[in-house]
Amino acid sequence: MDSKNSDDDWRVICEKDDLAESELKEFYVSEVSILLVRLSDRIFACQGICPHMDEPLSHGFIDGTLLTCSKHLWQWNLETGAPVGLAEMELSVLPVKVDATRVLVNINQLTNGGGAYTQEF
Numbered sequence: 394m395d396s397k398n399s400d401d402d403w404r405v406i407c408e409k410d411d412l413a414e415s416e417l418k419e420f421y422v423s424e425v426s427i428l429l430v431r432l433s434d435r436i437f438a439c440q441g442i443c444p445h446m447d448e449p450l451s452h453g454f455i456d457g458t459l460l461t462c463s464k465h466l467w468q469w470n471l472e473t474g475a476p477v478g479l480a481e482m483e484l485s486v487l488p489v490k491v492d493a494t495r496v497l498v499n500i501n502q503l504t505n506g507g508g509a510y511t512q513e514f
């Protein structure tokens with residue numbers, strides 16, 4: 394099996410109904426912060442802490458798929474993690490899948506960002 398798609402890398406994060414439309418909601422996996430955002434029928438996941446100076450991204454803003462950190466207004470494309478405007482670092486975006494009721498996130502690719510993301514799972 395491809396290590397990037399190991400079943401061991403998928404973690405149940407929450408119930409689908411726990412996510413309100415356009416709400417920036419923080420969850421923890423083994424004490425590492427992850428941000429989930431539901432936009433219409435799509436759910437996105439990324440690192441929960443800003444790679445700039447460790448601000449929780451749940452304090453930020455979402456406009457379409459443009460995520461903005463509240464502290465110094467760095468921005469990213471939530472679909473790709475690509476920096477936009479002032480942002481100087483990429484954001485780690487994580488694969489998401491949804492089963493009947495639950496949201497699962499693949500944490501295998503959680504490698505970028507602030508110090509919180511150097512820890513092993």
Ligand code: FES
Binds near residue numbers: 446447448
């Ligand atoms: S802490 Fe997020 S942009 Fe500076």
